[in-house]
Amino acid sequence: MxxxxxxxxxxxxxxxxxxxxxxxxxxxxxxxxxxxxxxxxxxxxxxxxxxxxxxxxxxxxxxxxxxxxxxxxxxxxxxxxxRLVPQDPVRAAQIRAVALTIACDIHPLNNLRVLNYLKGPLGRPQDEVDQWYRHWILKGGLEAVEALIEGGHFCFGDRPSLADICLIPQVFNARRYKIDISHLKKIEAVDRYCKELPAxxxxxxxxxxxxx
Ligand SMILES: N[C@@H](CCC(=O)N[C@@H](CS)C(=O)NCC(=O)O)C(=O)O
Missing domain, CATH: 3.40.30.10 (Glutaredoxin)
Structure with missing residues (x-):
């Protein structure tokens, strides 16, 4: 493949x-x-x-x-x-909810083509584009994820799931754009732990x- x-x-x-x-x-x-x-x-x-x-x-x-x-x-x-999504239907729905919050509600608003469109055709200055990014990644985004996850080493339970698979790259992206997420304690702890795992x-x- x-x-x-x-x-x-x-x-x-x-x-x-x-x-x-x-x-x-x-x-x-x-x-x-x-x-x-x-x-x-x-x-x-x-x-x-x-x-x-x-x-x-x-x-x-x-x-x-x-x-x-x-x-x-x-x-x-x-x-x-x-398994990345467990068989238990409630747990599976919780994990998918976090994954979809990130993949459908945070990421598309901050994708390269959206930021380029704001800067280019819409002529928005860089500080406004940065403000857009910061707003959508936090409000209703990672701040909601912080409330949705159980926390610990992983978003849910004792093994990595689809939720962690979506969260860790989004946190990488937030840090790349210098977004302060230090108030998101559960997310920071999951990120700290997962980052050290070989996969x-x-x-x-x-x-x-x-x-x-
Ligand atoms: N929903 C898609 C999103 C894919 C996506 O937006 N990829 C970005 C990189 S993270 C991309 O290719 N951006 C190119 C562009 O915006 O022109 C997925 O989950 O695969």
């Missing part, structure tokens, strides 16, 4: 963590989101993912899967252990072949 990825992409980072937790090796193909006006926006990659976003997972028969959470669902189906370390942006 081939994973189309960009080292700093939080959505690709989610898939990399899931692959590492499940011990699945893939070939990584770097898609640079900035160089050449964004390789994600041009063929040949655009043909693979018509949304012009990373990640995409290309199976050995050429089938291309897109959307990080759909890709992780696929990985869960072909390699059920270790999370292997998936970290700095460890990727295209890291800059």
């Amino acid at each position: 081939k994973l189309y990825s960009y080292f700093r992409s939080t959505a690709a980072y989610r898939v990399r963590i899931a692959l590492a937790l499940k011990g699945i090796d893939v070939e990584q193909i770097a898609i640079h989101l900035v160089k050449e006006g964004g390789q994600q926006l041009k063929p040949p990659y655009l043909v693979k993912n018509p949304q012009g976003l990373v990640p995409a997972l290309e199976l050995d028969d050429g089938t291309v899967l897109t959307q990080s959470l759909a890709i992780i669902d696929y990985l869960e189906a072909i390699a059920p252990e270790p 999370f370390k292997a998936a970290h942006p700095a460890q990727q072949p295209d890291a800059e």
